[in-house]
Amino acid sequence: MSTTAATAAEQVPSGRTEADPARSARGEPLAHIDGVPVYGWGQAPPYLRTKTQLTADRLKATAQQEQAPLAYIRTHEYGDVPLHDPAAAEKMRPLSSSAKARMAARRTCPECGTVGQVILRGPCAVCRERAERARQRVRARTCADCSAVRERPYPTEHGRCRRCRQVQLARKRARVEGWLAEVTVCAGDGCTRRRGSKKAARAWLAERPWLLRPERPDLPDALWWPDWARRCPPCQRAYDDAQERHQAELQARYERQEKERRATEERAAEERCRWAAAALVDPDVLVLDTETTGLDDNARIIELAVLDARGTVLLDTLLDPGVPVPDDAAELHGITTKLLTGAPTFSEVLVQLTGLLDGKRCLIYNASYDVGRLRHELTLHYLNRAEREAAEEPVRTGMVPHDVREQAVVAAHGRADAWLACMQFEDVMIPYSDWVGDWSEYHGNNRWQPLNGGHRAAGDCRAVLDCLRAMGRAYAGEYATAAAGAGGTKEGTI
Template sequence: MSTTTAAKATASVPPSRTEPADAEELTEHAPVARRGGVPVYRWGQAPKHLRTKTQLAADRLNVTEEQEKAPLAYIRTREYGDVPLHDPAAAEKMRPLPSSTKAKMLARRTCSECGKVRKVILRGPCSVCRERVERERQHLLARTCAGCSTVRERPYPKEHRRCQGCRQDQLEKKRARVEEWLVEVTVCAGDGCTKRRGSKKAARTWLKEHPWLLRAERTDLPSSMWWPSWSRRCSPCQTAYDVEQERRRAETQARYEREEKERRERRKAAAEERERWAAAALVDPDVVVLDSETTGLHSEARIVELAVVSSSGEVLLDTLLDPGEPIPADSSEIHGITDGMVAGADSFSALLVRLTSVLVGKRVLIYNASYDVERLRHELTLHYLAHPARGSGEESAGEGDGQELALAEAREQAAAWLDAMEFEDVMIPYSDWVGDWSEYHGNNRWQPLDGGHRAAGDCRAVLRCLASMGRAYADEYAPAAAVAGSTSERAN
């Protein structure tokens, strides 16, 4: 179809038609695709009488529900994809806007400076007023002295923008800087030396090639950037300077090597101390290893299993505990202890006397001691709340703050029980011995304990960690182990 034919077909479309004509009959361009049976045209190739929803809104027309569901065509755009096209003849006219809404829309397009109505919404003065203000500011700046801020009718010279007096002061300061610079670059920089190292004429020539160095705004530049290509020192002073620099470098290198040697020695001594500590713990009859399994990792978690193993591997205590609350499923997935397993087991209060007899007078080693000690503290606090000291609970029962007083007393009793014990952490020494450094945390990564997540198994895993750490000194501490074993047999 030719352009003339398409124009005639477009002109022949009656504006009052109720059924839209086929869009493909009103344009000479073929669609590039189809979308649900509706043709999709390139930009500028759609029928001229069709409009987008935005174009219809600009003409105060609304798209009907039928038009929204069944567009006549689509126009393909890069930013918005395929945009539906509708027939304006079938659209509905918008309701007239209220006068208050029109007034608000007009106010948003009215300039606050000149009062003129613009085509776009304004956020402050219009562009014409802003340009006028900027021209006035630039004109005032050109007529203001950069030195004394004096304003005159005619603009100051663009080169310096100063009045005559300020220009004289500027030139005097520049000459002073030039003279000072010439002395610095033509006289030896050695201490107390006044030998000439270059001519002022050559320095002035060099300065003309680098005029930016002595501008007023460049006075903050370091003097190390102001030297010409010749040396700053005479030969004797340069030799002395080089010797001094070499001496300082040698001192710095020697200090660094000395400090590095001391750091290596400290690390070696710390590593030896950790290994000896582990080897000695394995042969110490007063050493026991404690571990617990809990209902979670939060601050209110309860103990569900507790085990204590001696340094020789003898199980001194290994029992399940009834926490008095359901065990979460995610915790059971880790250690395998369920509510059915702890049903009928002793409570922590019932086990406390036995636990105290096992731990008192012993060195209690724990992997991640801070966590297990806090679980013990929580259990002890609950125990002393349920079993208050004789007399104190009765005296405070009638008071309004009796619960607070009872809790404070229970915490004091729990702290006293823990203070009577001697706890030592194994996780941090063992992690430092492994030496898996983390740049993110700034220390060695904590190593997981491969004990199966059961209390007795974790205690045995702690003993294996101690054996690995103290392997280098195991033979040295073997006689002590034999003596301890024979003493134990005689005592039995």
């Protein structure tokens, strides 16, 4: 609809000198939607109606009005609401008697039959209140213990029949008498001296009636007892002496446990240092480190280095993983995909690696990660062979396997685990972190220390040797002398 058509209703007829206030807008439009003005709240022509207002007046907007509203009113909750001319709306068809009956049935109380103004989901408020009063009257006539119902209500202070009330009072008297006997007689073992009067205890208890409520199985402990002493002087002295002995025993036990703990920690610290010093002079010790394409479970090894305890490089090579190196990993260690062009694969250096590690102690900083990367590479290496064997199985046996890929993966995992089981890996990160002793309250153990080897495999291996030298410095001479006396050399000593 054009703006001219939308404002045609606001034009003044030829026989009048001013516009009709009921059909004139009370303010300027805020905007236009397809040429139709949008008014603020209370600024639209008063005669226009929303669909909800038309429905309340038993009117229904025509299809033409739905497609072309005369104006909009802008609201915060519903946005721009269209306005229609009620004169052009159609009268709604009156409801049938059956529809009226169904609507009235939804508003009828099933108890009293009263027809309300809103839909009911159960009895009306009057019937619910009446039923609640009836339940309260029945509850007042029901014994709290035996649930016996009589015509008259039971006393409100206890809500019980005579027999149950007598039982309740007997229990109360027994509780009070037991409590009186306990607080007025010395609490010492085997002592029967009187420590107070029952009259005073009853007076103290009378001031605290809430302590005798039926739901309390027993009277409260000593925190609620009167202020007089619970024991006679001899029993109190014996009790104090026993408490002092008990505290002394607890203190002695604590000191003994602390001494044992410190001794255990000192032995563990000495064993860590001796382990590091012995590793530096052991000819069977190697240090291994890897650089990978990331930290996820599918990360590939792109650099591998193996050094002996003297720092001699036995293996230091880049590896082509067959996949591009992510930018974030390349920024960390400086190894890009271009540098790996022409590098050997892991399968090509596996024979050399196996010969180096066979029968040796392999030390790794954060061994769990590097061993996991080795397992992944070994699985991929053995997977090709396993796939070929699984594909050749139908030729040998004449039977087609159910799932060649699944069988190949299982076989490759088994061979990778068998290869790792033949090696001896030892972690350096945990002993070194315990030696540094940077305790973390959040993790409940010593913080892992960074290696600071430059994020290259050979450099990290040399950093591991530096960690071992720092840990074993106190025992370096002892183990170097022992190695020299056993026919070794003093090369690589600290």
